[in-house]
Amino acid sequence: xxxxxxCRSLLAGxxxxxxxxxxxxxxxxxxxxxxxxxxxxxxxxxGRYIAAAADCVACHTAENGRPFTGGRPFPTPFGTLxxxxxxxxxxxxxxxxxxxxxxxxxxxxxxxxxxxxxAMPYTSYYLVRDxxxxxxxxxxxxxxxxxxxxxxxxxxxxxxxxxxxxxxxxLYFDPEKTLAEPxxxxxxxxxxxxxxxxxxxxxxxxxxxxxxxxxxFDKRFAGNVLEGWDAVDIRPQSLRRQGWNRAQLRQLLxxxxxxxxxxxxxxxxxxxxxxxxxxxxxINAMITFLLDDxxxxxxxxxxxxxxxxxxxxxxxxFIAYCAGCHGRAGSGITQAFAPGMDNNAAIRAARPHNxxxxxxxxxxxxxxxxxxxxxxxxxFHRQLDDARIAExxxxxxAAWSSxxxxxxxxxxxxxxxxxxxxxxxxxxx
Amino acid sequence: xxxxSISMKVNGETVGPMDIPEYTSMLDFLQEYLNLTGTKLGCxxxxxxxxxxxxxxxxxxxxxxxxCINNVGRFNGSNVTTVEGHAQRNADxxxxxxxxxxxxxxxxxSFQCGWCTPGFVNAAxxxxxxxxxxxxxxxxxxxxxxxxxxxxxxxxxxxxxYFHAVRDVIESTPGLVKEGD
Numbered sequence: 001x002x003x004x005x006x007c008r009s010l011l012a013g014x015x016x017x018x019x020x021x022x023x024x025x026x027x028x029x030x031x032x033x034x035x036x037x038x039x040x041x042x043x044x045x046x047g048r049y050i051a052a053a054a055d056c057v058a059c060h061t062a063e064n065g066r067p068f069t070g071g072r073p074f075p076t077p078f079g080t081l082x083x084x085x086x087x088x089x090x091x092x093x094x095x096x097x098x099x100x101x102x103x104x105x106x107x108x109x110x111x112x113x114x115x116x117x118x119a120m121p122y123t124s125y126y127l128v129r130d131x132x133x134x135x136x137x138x139x140x141x142x143x144x145x146x147x148x149x150x151x152x153x154x155x156x157x158x159x160x161x162x163x164x165x166x167x168x169x170x171l172y173f174d175p176e177k178t179l180a181e182p183x184x185x186x187x188x189x190x191x192x193x194x195x196x197x198x199x200x201x202x203x204x205x206x207x208x209x210x211x212x213x214x215x216x217f218d219k220r221f222a223g224n225v226l227e228g229w230d231a232v233d234i235r236p237q238s239l240r241r242q243g244w245n246r247a248q249l250r251q252l253l254x255x256x257x258x259x260x261x262x263x264x265x266x267x268x269x270x271x272x273x274x275x276x277x278x279x280x281x282x283i284n285a286m287i288t289f290l291l292d293d294x295x296x297x298x299x300x301x302x303x304x305x306x307x308x309x310x311x312x313x314x315x316x317x318f319i320a321y322c323a324g325c326h327g328r329a330g331s332g333i334t335q336a337f338a339p340g341m342d343n344n345a346a347i348r349a350a351r352p353h354n355x356x357x358x359x360x361x362x363x364x365x366x367x368x369x370x371x372x373x374x375x376x377x378x379x380f381h382r383q384l385d386d387a388r389i390a391e392x393x394x395x396x397x398a399a400w401s402s403x404x405x406x407x408x409x410x411x412x413x414x415x416x417x418x419x420x421x422x423x424x425x426x427x428x429x
Numbered sequence: 430x431x432x433x434s435i436s437m438k439v440n441g442e443t444v445g446p447m448d449i450p451e452y453t454s455m456l457d458f459l460q461e462y463l464n465l466t467g468t469k470l471g472c473x474x475x476x477x478x479x480x481x482x483x484x485x486x487x488x489x490x491x492x493x494x495x496x497c498i499n500n501v502g503r504f505n506g507s508n509v510t511t512v513e514g515h516a517q518r519n520a521d522x523x524x525x526x527x528x529x530x531x532x533x534x535x536x537x538x539s540f541q542c543g544w545c546t547p548g549f550v551n552a553a554x555x556x557x558x559x560x561x562x563x564x565x566x567x568x569x570x571x572x573x574x575x576x577x578x579x580x581x582x583x584x585x586x587x588x589x590x591y592f593h594a595v596r597d598v599i600e601s602t603p604g605l606v607k608e609g610d
Contacts, residue, residue, distance in 0.1 A: 316433075319451050320502030325475065328452055337474055375474065382486075 047139025050132045053199040053282070054125070055274035058266075059083045062150070068143060069093075071150035074119050076213065079155035081119050089145035102137045103130075108175055115165035117153075118173075123215060126175040127198035172214035192289025195282055200274070205231040205266065223351065228361065228424045229265045230353035232345075236292035241402070242348040249287045255372060257335050261345035262374070264363050272368065304329065307398035314395025317388055321380065330400055337375050341396055348401040355393050356407070356415050359384065361424055381425055386412040437507050439463060440514030455496035455504050456480050459511060467512040469544050473497050477582040481548040483510040483555055491555045493548075512547035515554065529598050530554050537594035541585035548581050553595050560599060564607040570599055 051057070060083045062071035070085040088095035094102065097112065104110040109122035116122060128136075158164050179197055181190055196202045207215040208224045223233035232238070239249070244260055251258040253275045256268055263271050275283070308315045318330070325338035332340025341347055346354040362379030384392070386409040393407045419425060435458070436445030449458060459465045459482075471479030475498035484494050485508040494503070515528040527535070530553045540546045556577040565573045574595050583591065599605045 316451075316502055320500050320505070323452060324454060324498035324500050333474075375476065378475075 043135050044138040044142050046132075047135035047137070049277075050128075050136050050199065051139055052274055052277040053195060054128070054136070054201065055270055056086065056136075058269050058273045059119075060086050066146055066148070068140070069146045069148040069150075071148065073151075076119065076155075076159075078159035078213075079153065081117055081153050081155070082150040083119075084150060085146065085148045086140055087143050087146040087148075088141050089147050092147050092149045093145060094140065095145055097137075099134060099137050102140075103133050106133055106136070109165070109169065109173070114162040115169070117162075117165065118168070118213070121201040121204045123173055124198060124201035124204055126173075127179045127194070129194075129198075132199070168212065168214070172210075172212065186288070188285045188288045189292075191282070192285035192287070195278075195286050196289050200286070202234065206234050225353060227265060228357060228419050228422055230349075230351055230357070231267070232349060232354065233351070234290060236290065238350065239291060241350070242345040243343065244291065244345065246284075246287050246291065249290065250283055253283060253286070256366065256368060257339065257374060259335065259340065260343060262335075262339055264358075264366075268366060302398050302400045302402065304399040307395050310398060311391050311395035313388065314391035314393070315399075317384065317392045318395055321384070322392075325377075330396065336373065338377075342400040344400070347396050350404050352393055352397065352404065352407050352411070353415060355396065356389060356412055357419065359389055359392065360412075360416055360419055379425065381416065381419075386410075386416060433502050433505065435501055435505050437504055437509055439465070439509045440511060449501050451500070451502060453501045455482070455494075455499050455501050458501040458504075459496065465511050465513055467547050468496055469547055470497055471544065471548075471582070477545065478548045478552070478580055479545045479582075481551050481581075483551045484508065485510075491558050493552050493555050510551070510554075512550050515550060528554065529602065530557060530595070533594040533598045534591070537590045537597065539586060539590040539594045540583070545581060545583045545585075549578060549583070549591055552578050552581060553591075553598070556595065557598060557602065557605065560605040564605055565599070567606055567608070570596060570606065574599075 057067050059072055059074075060068050060070050062069070062083075065071055068086050070083045072083045074081040074083065085093040087093045090096050094105075097105070101112050105112075105116065105120075105122070106128065107122060107126045109116040109118060109120060153160070179194060181193075185193075203215060203220055205226055206221050206223060207217070208219045208222055210216055221234045223238075224231050242260070248258040248260040252261065252263060253271060255276070256263045256271045278286075318326075322341070323330075325333060326341050327333050327338070330341035332338055332342070346358065349355070358377065360379060360381045363377040365374060365376035367373040380389070389412045390407045390409045393412075397404060397407070431451050432448040433451045434446045435449045436443070436447070438444065439459075444463060447462070449462065453462075456468060456470055459468050468482060469479045471477035475495050478493075478495060480496045481493040482496055483491050484504065486492055491510075515531055516524045517526045517528075519525050528550075530550055534540060534546065534550065539549070556574070560573075571592075574592055578588075578591065578595065581591075
């Protein structure tokens, strides 16, 4: 309104009305539709989608905080990091960044104020294409600026010295590498590879890390334990072995649950903030990349009779503790209440970590919206000791999967110990 | 269907050994085999906690367990208290006096239809027993009640009267509240 009033006064002060009107109209139009913004609008819209695919909001938002204003804590072996405010506030956000600076931050972890910690996944984002970076930049720059200064990082020496990260980058980060584009793969596969490797930065959680917390590219996507959960092996062979098909993966990635298994922990939030907002084409592309074009492996179901013979205590505990919800013979009682264990990916996985950790920790109830909510699961770390959990998991794996190596009580004890150390057992049962 | 040989203590009396089909829920076992119909089936999926009973753990501490989602095998060999086990009875089994929690629920008109009451009685009793060992600070009473009873669902009275009754028991029983911190 102020703009219009100003134009009106200009109009009134101009004697040659006709000529002045045209001039004033130009100013009016300029104020109402600045050329830079009109050109940037579709780009910003594209940027919103890219931001969803890159899941920026999950890390750059504190619990119950305003989106993109930062402050979410990230506990690392070297101390606690806090995500930054990425709204275009000049003082506390990224309002002063040029496109060039934004690009350097995203791609190389080189912010205008120094090196970024690799908690910011520039180790994946360096693969993001130029046009996508620009779209992201336009999107963030047109967000409302919010003044919010996240808490200061609390890191131990020498990790608290940002210049040391140059050395880290020199050792572990090679931004000259480009995304592999094997000739034999379809365009859909290539798009999926870009979404998974670059924007989705899936490898940041699903790839094992070395002692300096750098991803081990020789084991890309082979899985990694984070926050007490196994961010599972997502290599095609592993997914195939667990029996995943396209329809089940699509359902899992867009709703958080499927007959083959459910998402929990951080991955549930990835679905909530990112995956379910992606187009069908992009989800399909990711699935094509994840399952690769490899053949489906023949089903090798377990044998519940021999499992019952080999692990009678495990079977007894399954009936006494689990079957009330997970159904007779592990068939489950609806996905929303208690999914079946007889075709569950966590039971079928080569690594038993999640099967054990879920029993020990339980799972919180999840509520995506009115119609898509799931019941939680109680924790059993007080009720079942290591030997019984080992036998229970062995029974389930033998009965309903092609079986992996036998779980020992020591393995359960190790997982219990680390979960306890990291404070993942709730005080109330 | 395979059976389990079940024996346990229920309200102080030894039950079994008796052969029970292994997939029998504890709730069905109480109702159909022991004729203890005070424990109620509410939601049947472990949410409402109307079906909770008290089980003594290995250290003599008490905990509540839901009987709709746990099968009878989980309770084998344990010491169980249901809502029928709180009142003092004479030699003929006639009720002489109710427990303090039960009295308080009556005095405060805590329930109307009474379906959720067995769960509330058991959970509140476990809370009181816990406070006898570890008294609660005065300013933590509300939070402590919420922690113990907050997940119980009642569709009649809106919880307030249950909370008032439990607070009343905590405040009027000597030794449950500690001064300071």
